[in-house]
Amino acid sequence: MDAAFTAEQDEIRRTLREILGKRCGPDDVKAAVRTAAGHDRELWRQLARQLGLPGIAIAEEYGGVGCTPADLALACEETGRALLPSPLLATAALCVPLITALGTAAQRSALLPPLAAGDLTAALAVPGPALATALALTGENAAGEWAGGGRAGGVQARPAPASGGNAAGGADGAAAGGWRLYGEVAQVLDGHSASLLLVAAHAGGFARSRTLLFLVREDAPGLVRSRQSVLDETRPQAKIQLRDTPAELLGGDGVSEEGGGDALRALAAAGRTASAVLAAEAVGAAGQALARTVEYVRQREQFGRAIGSFQAVKHRLADLYVQVQAARSAAYYAAWDPDQGGLALAQALEALRATAGEAIQLHGGIGFTWEHDAHLYFKRAAADDLLFGPVHRLRAHAATRAGLFAPATAPPPPPATAPAPATGVTPPPPSEKVAV
Structure with a gap:
């Protein structure tokens, strides 16, 4: 594998960093997240x-x-630096x-061009607080229980009544009148x-329950959306x-009984x-939090010298630097081999959490104020851990998939008790007492 970046990749990173440096400072981020859209629409159109x-x-x-x-x-590394x-x-x-994986040719032709142009935005709605499980990050999603298991709760789909007034559909669940x-659904990112x-x-x-994916337009009847208060405002939910909202089945109404398995695999x-x-x-984000902290300790003076010159501070920053660089190497490897994404994500989230926490500590009293910019990174670290983690479950699932933990072997059965030698005396039953 050639890990060197191409000229095109370097140009994308350079241009993106330049644009975000001008349009996405901490004050711009705080202003953008408080708009109705939760982001700067003009900046989004410019990036598109x-x-x-x-x-x-x-x-x-x-x-x-x-x-x-x-x-x-690689582009998202730059958006992470700016907390875009x-x-x-x-x-x-x-x-x-x-x-791309499940849509019909007509659906791909109708949806992908406006998505690529930035004119259309989309959000994935997964029932319950189970986004990490649905994406198979912290456990297998094959059972589909994260979506309600066909019982009460979650989201249920049924064939819509045909023109005659009765729900019509073949054995594959297709409905003449749609769905x-x-x-x-709570906690829908950008929903x-x-x-x-x-x-x-x-x-x-219940008997033939399977999980499918459906397309719902923003103006669909019966759709009610409300923005939630969240810890990290840069990830609005x-x-x-x-x-009884009309929906279109992703993949068309020719999806078979096994179509639920296709959706789970996708x-x-x-x-x-x-x-x-x-x-x-x-x-x-971790790299930028570290860079801002290093810049601060070079300027902040205590006892007549910059606090960055203290040996204890140098050791803490050196440990953070090693942790961030190790996480960056893992992230780059996962970019070329997404099968390693779970471990890379665990290491990156851990590095971000550690760096953001130390940034607050090393900024001293000003860092503990809720309005300080350091808290933007700490909130991102905590929110991502809740949405896509936790770290220990990401690592445990990756280890299980890799076969690192062999199934425990059952202990051998205990040896059979040898019969007592024959003495001609019948022992009393356990419930009886023998008088001495």
């Missing part, structure tokens, strides 16, 4: 026009740049791979502003309510790509 950022990993035949997910990960609030993660890393969804929702729902009732594949992107994004 100049760099084709939303379509980096979309094929050229659909209007994209035609690069690989590795290029998307944008629909990039939800649209390009989560929804585009699912539409209707009902249920509720309040996305033009298109990809909703994971159960179809087929929404609660989605579906009240979600797991999207999770591998997303983990590599998230790892690069976390590394970018």
Whole structure:
């Protein structure tokens, strides 16, 4: 594997860093997240026009740049440095791979070009607080229990009544009148502003329950969206309510009984790509938090000298530097081999959490004020750990997939008790007492 970056990749990183350096400072981030959209729409359009950022990993035949997910990960390292609030993660890393893998030719032709141009944004709605499980980051998603298991809760899908008034559909669950969804989904990334929702729902009732993905437009009847208060405002989340909402099955109504397995496999594949992107994004944030801290300790003086000259401070910063560089190496490797994304994400989240925490400590009293910029990085670290982790579960699942933990062997059965020698005396039953 050639790990050197190409001239095109270096140019994307340089241009993106230049644009974000001018338009995405800490004050700009705080102002953007408090808008109705949760991000700077004009900056999003600029990134789409100049760099084709939303379509980096979309094929050229659909209007994209035609690069690989590795290029998307490298770009997200720069967006992570600036803590850019944008629909990039939800649209390009989560929804585009699912539409590409499962969509019909007509669906791909209709959806991918506007997604690549940045005119259309998308969000993945997964029932319950189970995004990491649905993407197979912290456990297998094959059982589908994360979506409600077909019982009460989650989101349920049923064939809509045909023109005659009765629900019509073949053995594969296809409905002549389309589909209707009902249920509720919390913690949907960018769900309040996305033009298109990809909703994971159960179809087929309890006996034949399977998880499928459905397309829901922002203007669909019965769709209610409300933005939620969250720890990290740079990752806005929404609660989605579906009240007999019309939906289109991703993949068309020719999906077979085994179509639920296709959706789960596509979600797991999207999770591998997303983990590599998230790892690069976390590394970018950790690197910037460390750089800002180093700059501060060079300027802050105590006892007549810069605190960065103290040996204890140097040791702490050196440890952080090693941790961030190790996480960056893991993230770059995962960008070329997404199967390693789980371990890379665990290492990157751990590095970001440690760096953000030390940044607050080394900034002293000013760092503990809630309004300080250091808290933006700490909130990102804590929120990502809650959404896509925790770290120990990411590592445990990666180790299980790699076969590092062999199944425990059952202990050998105890030896049979040898019969007592014959003495001609019948022993009393256990319940009787023998008088002495």
